[in-house]
Amino acid sequence: xxxxxxxxxxxxEPARRPTWWRELNAVVAVTARDVTLALRTPGMIALSLLMPxxxxxxxxxxxxxxxxxxxxxxxGQFMLVGMIVNMLxxxxxxxxxxxxxxxxxxxxxxxxxxPVSRYAIVVGKILGSSFxxxxxxxxxxxxxxxMGLTLSLHAALGLLALAPLMCLSGGALAVIVxxxxxxxxxxxxxxxxxxxxxMFLSGVIIPIGSSTGVLFVLSRILxxxxxxxxxxxxxxxxxxxxxxxxxxxxxxxLLAIAGLTVVCLVIGTWLYARSERER
Amino acid sequence: MTPVIEVEDLVKQYxxxxxxxxxxxSFTVQEGEFFAFLGQNGAGKTTTISILTTTLAKTSGxxxxxxxxxxxQAREVREAIGLIFQRPSLDRTMTAEQNIxxxxxxxxxxxYRPSFRLMPADYRDRVTRxxxxxxxxxxxxxxxxxxxxxxxxxxxxxxxxxHTPRVLFLDEPTQGMDALARRNLWDYIDxxxxxxxxxxxxxxHYIDEAEGTDTVCLIDRGRIALCCPPAEMKATMGAAxxxxxxxxxxxSRPGLDATTLGEVLVESGVRR
Numbered sequence: 001x002x003x004x005x006x007x008x009x010x011x012x013e014p015a016r017r018p019t020w021w022r023e024l025n026a027v028v029a030v031t032a033r034d035v036t037l038a039l040r041t042p043g044m045i046a047l048s049l050l051m052p053x054x055x056x057x058x059x060x061x062x063x064x065x066x067x068x069x070x071x072x073x074x075x076g077q078f079m080l081v082g083m084i085v086n087m088l089x090x091x092x093x094x095x096x097x098x099x100x101x102x103x104x105x106x107x108x109x110x111x112x113x114x115p116v117s118r119y120a121i122v123v124g125k126i127l128g129s130s131f132x133x134x135x136x137x138x139x140x141x142x143x144x145x146x147m148g149l150t151l152s153l154h155a156a157l158g159l160l161a162l163a164p165l166m167c168l169s170g171g172a173l174a175v176i177v178x179x180x181x182x183x184x185x186x187x188x189x190x191x192x193x194x195x196x197x198x199m200f201l202s203g204v205i206i207p208i209g210s211s212t213g214v215l216f217v218l219s220r221i222l223x224x225x226x227x228x229x230x231x232x233x234x235x236x237x238x239x240x241x242x243x244x245x246x247x248x249x250x251x252x253x254l255l256a257i258a259g260l261t262v263v264c265l266v267i268g269t270w271l272y273a274r275s276e277r278e279r
Numbered sequence: 280m281t282p283v284i285e286v287e288d289l290v291k292q293y294x295x296x297x298x299x300x301x302x303x304x305s306f307t308v309q310e311g312e313f314f315a316f317l318g319q320n321g322a323g324k325t326t327t328i329s330i331l332t333t334t335l336a337k338t339s340g341x342x343x344x345x346x347x348x349x350x351x352q353a354r355e356v357r358e359a360i361g362l363i364f365q366r367p368s369l370d371r372t373m374t375a376e377q378n379i380x381x382x383x384x385x386x387x388x389x390x391y392r393p394s395f396r397l398m399p400a401d402y403r404d405r406v407t408r409x410x411x412x413x414x415x416x417x418x419x420x421x422x423x424x425x426x427x428x429x430x431x432x433x434x435x436x437x438x439x440x441x442h443t444p445r446v447l448f449l450d451e452p453t454q455g456m457d458a459l460a461r462r463n464l465w466d467y468i469d470x471x472x473x474x475x476x477x478x479x480x481x482x483x484h485y486i487d488e489a490e491g492t493d494t495v496c497l498i499d500r501g502r503i504a505l506c507c508p509p510a511e512m513k514a515t516m517g518a519a520x521x522x523x524x525x526x527x528x529x530x531s532r533p534g535l536d537a538t539t540l541g542e543v544l545v546e547s548g549v550r551r
Contacts, residue, residue: 014388014401022387029384029391037372106368109334114385115357277336279293 026116027124034098034128048091048132052139056083061147063205073244080144080151081159081235082204085228087136088163089170090195095129096174097191099272100184108276118273122265126171133167151235158234162227169223169257172264179271202228209247223260226253282343283446283478284308284331289340291326299338300326302501308494310445311476315489317525318498324482325365327498328450331480332362345445361444363435363452365482371424375415375434378423379406379441386442395420409437412467414460429455436464443471446478453485461488486522495521497528504528 017025038044060079067075102108111121137159141151151159174191181187200206201215202224211219219225229246230253236242248256284307291301301323308314316324329335331342333353342349345359369378376395380402384391389402396403410416413433418426426434432455439447447468453461465488471477481489489495489509496506505512505528509521516531518524 017387025384025387025391029381032391032393033370033373033377033381036377037370040372105371106364106366107370109364109366110368110382111385113332113334113357113360113362114382115354115387116385117354274336277334279335 023116023120026114026120027127030111030121030124031127031131034095034125035131037098038128038132044132045135048135049139051091051136052083052087052143055087056080056140056143057147060143060205064147073241076144076147076149077151077235077241078207078232078245079205080140080149081231082228083140083144084137084159085166085224085231086199086202086204087140088130088133088166089224089227090199091133091136092126092129092167092170093174093195094188094191095132096125096171096178097184097187098129099125099175099178100182100187103182103276104184112273112276118269119265122171122175122269122272123168126168126175127164129171129174130164130167133170134163137163155235159231162231162234165257165261166224166227166231169227169261169264172261172268173223175268175272176264177268179268179273179275182275198222198224201225203247204228207245221260223257223264226256226260229253230257280309280311282307283310283312283345284314284480285341285343286327286331287341289327289330289342290338291323291330291335292338299501301330301337304340304498304501304503306496306503306506308446308478308480311472311478312494313472313479313492314481315492315495316480316482316498317486317489317495318482319529322498323501324498325450328362328365328448328480328482332360332448333357359445360448361439361442361446362448363439363450365450365454367431367435369423369431369435369438372422374420374422375410375426375430375437376406376419378434379438382438383441388442405441406437409440412463413437414457414463429457429460432456433460440467440471443475444477446480447471449479449481449483451483452481453483453488461485465491486525487520490521497525499532 060083063079064076099108102111112118141156144150173194177187177190177194181190201208201219202222203219204224208219208225226248229248230250233242233246233250233253236245286307287305289301289304290299292299304323304327316327318324326335330337331344331349333349333356344356347355347359349356370381373381380391380395380398383389383402389399392398406419407416410419413436415430415433415437418430418434423431423434432453436452453464456464468479472479481492483489492509494506495509495512497504505515507515513519513521513524516524516527518527
């Protein structure tokens with residue numbers, strides 16, 4: 001053991017940096033922690049690669065063989081794009097249950113006592129959760145290739161550019177759940193109750209252009225509806241299929257995703273911070 | 280002297296409980312003061328410290344830390360404080376150093392980088408030296424899950440000292456630590472107080488650790504029973520040591536029989 005008497009240099013703190021830099025640094029630190037944890041959990045990575053086989057290979061393959069006839073567009077590509085978005089949003093939403101793990105292990109106290117905004121913590125958690133989501137999305141593309149479904153380089157790059165926004169929208173919705181529920185079992189159940197119907201209501205695998213009544217309303221308030229539509233707009237831009245598969249103007253979709261994400265983020269972060277302090 | 284902790288009529292009633300855990304507590308701590316909060320389990324020490332450090336919402340009352348209101352200026356309060364939690368708040372899957380790096384990044388001290396070797400030299404030096412001071416140098420790159428309880432406690436201490444707070448809250452900081460590490464820690468904290476004027480707010484089961492404090496507050500069933508310098512407390516209770524003063528206070532409490540007193544003394548660390 002050495003240096004039992006600390007010097008003033010050791011006692012003195014490094015110079016404080018501007019607030020914006022610190023917020024960004026906190027987001028990076030929280031994100032990096034979740035990425036590190038994911039990499040240390042091989043089971044999680046394996047599951048991320050297994051999900052596309054089940055969702056795209058089994059469910060998608062079955063739908064393609066039995067329901068794809070007579071449609072005015074390529075159902076395979078319709079579903080491929082939907083599944084990529086679904087995996088990004090759904091996996092991010094599911095991974096956000098780690099907020100409850102942090103709370104159970106008291107690690108959330110360490111995060112919440114830090115002098116950074118609660119938004120930096122929540123956004124960092126969402127971006128960290130997006131890591132496994134990106135793996136599943138790549139898995140969907142790989143399974144699609146095996147099934148003979150391909151994306152152009154332009155389309156793939158477009159989807160990659162939109163991926164962070166899509167993950168953010170799914171994660172923001174999840175924060176509302178995590179801020180309202182303290183039990184991991186209950187949270188898993190609620191996340192499942194949100195993500196599964198969302199897959200059908202948002203037009204991931206079934207067109208929703210003819211939805212009416214409650215189904216119409218639900219489809220329009222879900223951020224994933226606009227994520228899926230925007231992704232299809234990017235992939236089919238300039239092709240004859242565009243009008244058959246795209247419901248909204250891409251600018252409207254982008255605004256809707258941003259708006260709904262901000263609303264969910266504000267409500268969710270408030271609920272999360274409150275749930276940690278109010279006992 | 281400037282007050283750095285101002286607590287007025289603080290009340291905390293947890294949900295689904297009949298009585299408040301903290302019931303109208305008021306006290307002031309001056310800048311640079313070494314202040315100890317003593318009391319048995321469930322007396323309200325950790326509840327108070329949790330409210331003061333913004334991790335728990337109060338029911339009523341006002342609290343100002345370093346001149347900032349804990350509700351309206353929580354960020355400024357967090358900026359001014361450091362905290363060692365009573366319950367471990369480490370990520371057990373990460374290494375000891377990764378936990379410290381995470382903390383340093385959250386406090387904006389150093390840019391976050393994906394490995395220790397990529398961190399700035401100043402960070403590496405600071406962490407290595409702090410780890411040596413509390414005797415955790417050998418375990419710095421081990422997963423927390425593989426560290427003993429005492430080592431994990433030392434890690435929490437290193438983590439809280441990576442930044443230099445104006446007010447340092449220590450909630451049972453030396454629980455599970457060996458004598459040498461305890462001595463080294465107190466030497467380090469004394470240096471901080473002497474050289475930087477750091478205010479220290481301590482809760483402890485080791486009553487002897489409170490002997491060197493400027494003020495001792497006894498909290499009992501959510502209320503402050505006594506609050507004065509240790510010498511005055513000893514004189515008031517007619518005791519030679521703070522341990523004895525604490526025992527004398529407990530004995531003077533109405534409704535405390537010998538068996539219960541024995542249990543209280545054991546859980547308070549006075550009798551081991």
